[in-house]
Amino acid sequence: MKDGDPMADFEQPPLSPVRQPPQGGPSTVPQAPRGFARGLSGAAVLAALTLACAAAPLMADGSTIRRLDADPVAAALLDGRGSLSFALLAAVLGGLAGIVWALLAFLLGALRGDPARRRSIAAAERLAGLPLALLVPAAGGLFGGLWPLALVTAATAAPAVAVLAHAEISALTRAEFLNAARAAALPEPAVMRRHLVPNALRPLLAAATLALPRVLAAESFASLLGLGLPPTLGSWGASVGLAARLGDPLGLAPPALLLALALWSACAVADAAVAGSRKP
Amino acid sequence: MNLITARAAPLETDALTLMVEDHVLLDRATLQVERGEVLAVTGGAGAGKTALLGVLADQPLPGVDAAGRARVDGRRLLIAQGGQLAPRRPLALQVAEVVGHHLGIDLRSALRRMADGLDRMGVPAAARRFDLPPEQISQSLRWACLFAMAAAVGPAVLLADSPCAGLDPTVRLRLLHRLADWARAEGVALLLAGRPEDRVDGPADRVLRLRHGRLVPDSAVPPERSAPASPPVGHEMPGSALLRARTVGMAYPLSPGPKGEPRELTVLHGVDLDLRAGETVALLGETGSAKATLARALLCLPPPTAGSVAWMGRDMVPAAVPAASAAEADQAGLRRTRRDLQPLFPDPAASFDPSMTIAAQFAVALESLRPDIPASQRALRIAEALAAAGLPDGTAERWPAGLTAAEAARAGLARALLSGPRALVADEPAATLSAEERSGFLDTLRVVRDHHRLSLVVATEQFAEGLRDADRGIVLLAGHVVESAAAGILLTAPLHPYSRAMLAASRGERPALEGDAPSGLAQPAGCPLRRRCPLARDFCAQAMPPLEEVSPGHRVACHYWDAPEGGAADGA
Numbered sequence: 001m002k003d004g005d006p007m008a009d010f011e012q013p014p015l016s017p018v019r020q021p022p023q024g025g026p027s028t029v030p031q032a033p034r035g036f037a038r039g040l041s042g043a044a045v046l047a048a049l050t051l052a053c054a055a056a057p058l059m060a061d062g063s064t065i066r067r068l069d070a071d072p073v074a075a076a077l078l079d080g081r082g083s084l085s086f087a088l089l090a091a092v093l094g095g096l097a098g099i100v101w102a103l104l105a106f107l108l109g110a111l112r113g114d115p116a117r118r119r120s121i122a123a124a125e126r127l128a129g130l131p132l133a134l135l136v137p138a139a140g141g142l143f144g145g146l147w148p149l150a151l152v153t154a155a156t157a158a159p160a161v162a163v164l165a166h167a168e169i170s171a172l173t174r175a176e177f178l179n180a181a182r183a184a185a186l187p188e189p190a191v192m193r194r195h196l197v198p199n200a201l202r203p204l205l206a207a208a209t210l211a212l213p214r215v216l217a218a219e220s221f222a223s224l225l226g227l228g229l230p231p232t233l234g235s236w237g238a239s240v241g242l243a244a245r246l247g248d249p250l251g252l253a254p255p256a257l258l259l260a261l262a263l264w265s266a267c268a269v270a271d272a273a274v275a276g277s278r279k280p
Numbered sequence: 281m282n283l284i285t286a287r288a289a290p291l292e293t294d295a296l297t298l299m300v301e302d303h304v305l306l307d308r309a310t311l312q313v314e315r316g317e318v319l320a321v322t323g324g325a326g327a328g329k330t331a332l333l334g335v336l337a338d339q340p341l342p343g344v345d346a347a348g349r350a351r352v353d354g355r356r357l358l359i360a361q362g363g364q365l366a367p368r369r370p371l372a373l374q375v376a377e378v379v380g381h382h383l384g385i386d387l388r389s390a391l392r393r394m395a396d397g398l399d400r401m402g403v404p405a406a407a408r409r410f411d412l413p414p415e416q417i418s419q420s421l422r423w424a425c426l427f428a429m430a431a432a433v434g435p436a437v438l439l440a441d442s443p444c445a446g447l448d449p450t451v452r453l454r455l456l457h458r459l460a461d462w463a464r465a466e467g468v469a470l471l472l473a474g475r476p477e478d479r480v481d482g483p484a485d486r487v488l489r490l491r492h493g494r495l496v497p498d499s500a501v502p503p504e505r506s507a508p509a510s511p512p513v514g515h516e517m518p519g520s521a522l523l524r525a526r527t528v529g530m531a532y533p534l535s536p537g538p539k540g541e542p543r544e545l546t547v548l549h550g551v552d553l554d555l556r557a558g559e560t561v562a563l564l565g566e567t568g569s570a571k572a573t574l575a576r577a578l579l580c581l582p583p584p585t586a587g588s589v590a591w592m593g594r595d596m597v598p599a600a601v602p603a604a605s606a607a608e609a610d611q612a613g614l615r616r617t618r619r620d621l622q623p624l625f626p627d628p629a630a631s632f633d634p635s636m637t638i639a640a641q642f643a644v645a646l647e648s649l650r651p652d653i654p655a656s657q658r659a660l661r662i663a664e665a666l667a668a669a670g671l672p673d674g675t676a677e678r679w680p681a682g683l684t685a686a687e688a689a690r691a692g693l694a695r696a697l698l699s700g701p702r703a704l705v706a707d708e709p710a711a712t713l714s715a716e717e718r719s720g721f722l723d724t725l726r727v728v729r730d731h732h733r734l735s736l737v738v739a740t741e742q743f744a745e746g747l748r749d750a751d752r753g754i755v756l757l758a759g760h761v762v763e764s765a766a767a768g769i770l771l772t773a774p775l776h777p778y779s780r781a782m783l784a785a786s787r788g789e790r791p792a793l794e795g796d797a798p799s800g801l802a803q804p805a806g807c808p809l810r811r812r813c814p815l816a817r818d819f820c821a822q823a824m825p826p827l828e829e830v831s832p833g834h835r836v837a838c839h840y841w842d843a844p845e846g847g848a849a850d851g852a
Contacts (some may be wrong), residue, residue, distance in 0.1 A: 176630040179625070181644075181645075183581055184618065184699075187611070198636075199634065
């Protein structure tokens with residue numbers, strides 16, 4: 001066996017999976033993209049979490065939804081309402097901002113030439129490399145308030161979305177089927193309307209999902225420091241921080257676990273969406 | 281049984297049968313490779329070459345069941361498909377590991393053996409950068425390194441799966457011949473498996489074809505394509521040019537230079553081309569020759585940056601420039617031109633919008649190109665085009681992602697035929713196909729051309745295949761035309777060394793060119809071929825040779841096309 005195969009360590013084994021026999025008819029079962037199962041379970045977990053948080057008031061003994069006397073799990077689920085809805089709000093804002101950024105870059109490129117487009121995306125790339133999440137607790141401390149915090153959180157997620165959205169659209173603008181449409185004498189606006197826009201929607205949505213785990217993590221971090229969401233809203237990060245300060249392991253575990261679960265599932269959904277929207 | 285002939289062949293199979301579930305991939309194959317013999321096994325995609333080599337190398341693919349007997353004596357090596365090395369590890373370490381693993385020698389001796397192997401593969405000393413990781417060396421050098429590594433180990437049996445696939449034909453054949461020479465000299469049993477159009481059979485002593493699960497000797501198979509009756513078609517040759525391209529050039533902008541001056545990379549240098557009615561012109565060239573760029577420029581997709589392309593006397597370039605707020609009249613003219621002049625794309629599957637069915641895309645194209653056809657007639661027209669391309673009716677309702685490569689190629693042809701064109705410009709139309717699928721598609725293309733009396737421009741790197749049905753060939757090298765002549769002349773007596781090498785490679789012979797094509801960003805001064813050319817002399821560095829007519833209709837751009845090959849290399 002030692003003799004058998006020398007270069008196996010260095011060459012990926014030949015690997016086109018064995019192809020279907022030509023006579024047997026090509027298999028038409030579409031291949032699920034990589035990470036599809038993980039994305040699906042992430043989406044299921046996220047949906048279950050959202051439902052559980054939405055239904056949490058029903059579990060808190062009916063009458064009162066005061067957090068301090070509720071049992072830790074119910075309290076953590078109540079906190080989830082604040083965390084998740086804020087994350088959704090900031091993610092929508094951040095995703096939109098990122099997409100608009102990428103589209104503006106293309107518009108700028110069309111009006112002012114290609115270097116302008118590249119410069120605006122290079123700016124997004126540089127920003128995406130900075131630890132922007134630190135701005136969120138700073139904003140929480142300086143302004144308080146829900147909306148300023150949401151805007152700043154969204155802004156921290158936007159550059160990464162913009163970079164990915166731009167990459168997806170520029171790959172799409174080089175697609176051969178656009179040339180085929182031009183060869184059919186379709187004018188440029190019709191090429192965009194009929195071919196570019198329908199094919200751009202999915203990758204853009206996928207890019208926007210990147211914002212969700214980012215804003216969730218940023219908000220939890222800020223709340224953990226006590227500089228995040230207003231205390232009335234409740235947040236996993238704030239509960240973890242409070243329990244840690246009080247030395248209360250029973251109070252700490254449920255929000256920490258739920259937060260970890262939510263972060264994992266948001267990441268899984270974003271990864272699968274991005275991988276699935278990409279052409280093999 | 282003659283006992284005196286004694287030593288058995290190092291590689292032998294007896295009634296070897298490979299099954300994938302209940303499908304027979306290989307049916308009772310019996311083959312034998314002697315010491316110093318080179319055997320080629322050719323077959324199309326999915327024919328079972330990789331599975332066969334996997335079993336012979338004692339690492340069967342998952343899911344493949346083998347029955348029968350396969351015997352390999354001595355050390356065996358498999359060079360797997362794709363020729364991958366670990367991309368980021370310095371070459372020297374990988375060599376030391378592989379060679380050291382087999383021979384138990386240290387790094388220094390391993391590298392010495394490797395250097396020896398590289399000599400055998402004709403790699404110049406300056407190119408031996410053992411400290412580079414494979415991702416930083418060219419693809420052809422990577423293959424040469426793999427071959428040299430195999431030579432350093434010195435196996436009794438070497439199995440190579442699709443060796444040098446993806447390299448230019450001249451480079452591929454040069455390396456394969458070197459490998460075969462080494463095997464013969466060292467008495468190694470060498471088995472090359474690959475697609476027939478890759479000409480792995482060129483250097484082989486014996487060729488077996490893998491078809492429908494049977495291994496058959498090459499001679500037992502009818503030639504892939506019935507050779508066309510030799511004046512290819514009976515169309516009237518002379519006639520005014522339908523498509524007339526003059527000094528077509530293409531340049532791409534580069535980032536500004538250090539002083540902010542604009543820079544550009546010129547890939548196509550003032551090419552002239554006439555396409556007459558019913559004529560077929562082959563654009564021949566390897567990677568970087570700008571044949572595809574020229575094909576696209578003829579279609580104005582995108583329009584060339586210099587020169588003019590006129591269809592029936594109407595210049596397309598001004599109307600096709602996207603920024604030009606072209607007048608309505610221009611757009612209408614461009615539309616008429618596009619109706620007459622349709623493309624075939626190199627990757628047909630990618631040329632279909634994944635979010636629309638075939639029928640929907642065809643309808644859009646038809647609506648745009650042929651507004652004269654009423655909407656009620658469109659379905660009929662689409663069905664006709666699909667039938668002409670050899671596709672069943674139901675294809676119209678399918679999604680592009682569900683088409684096989686062969687179906688996508690035919691669907692691409694059907695789309696090109698929709699508008700009733702007068703000329704097709706095809707850029708490597710069969711690049712995604714292999715073996716029978718490939719020849720079947722090219723046959724269909726030829727039939728369609730003859731039936732509709734189409735003019736055809738085909739850009740391809742397959743020299744002989746491209747010229748077989750063509751009237752005229754134009755050989756491109758680094759954006760220059762270096763030879764243009766009637767197809768028959770190019771197939772029998774090309775004069776430019778580049779054309780000769782491409783012809784030799786397409787016949788499986790050893791091309792007389794060394795090294796790789798230079799990158800477009802670092803073209804040598806003078807003739808772009810001079811560092812590889814057997815005829816090169818000092819003067820070649822001084823000027824790009826002009827295209828001169830050496831006989832009626834035959835033009836060559838070479839300073840020394842009439843010099844005997846081989847005698848000039850020393851600059852005497």
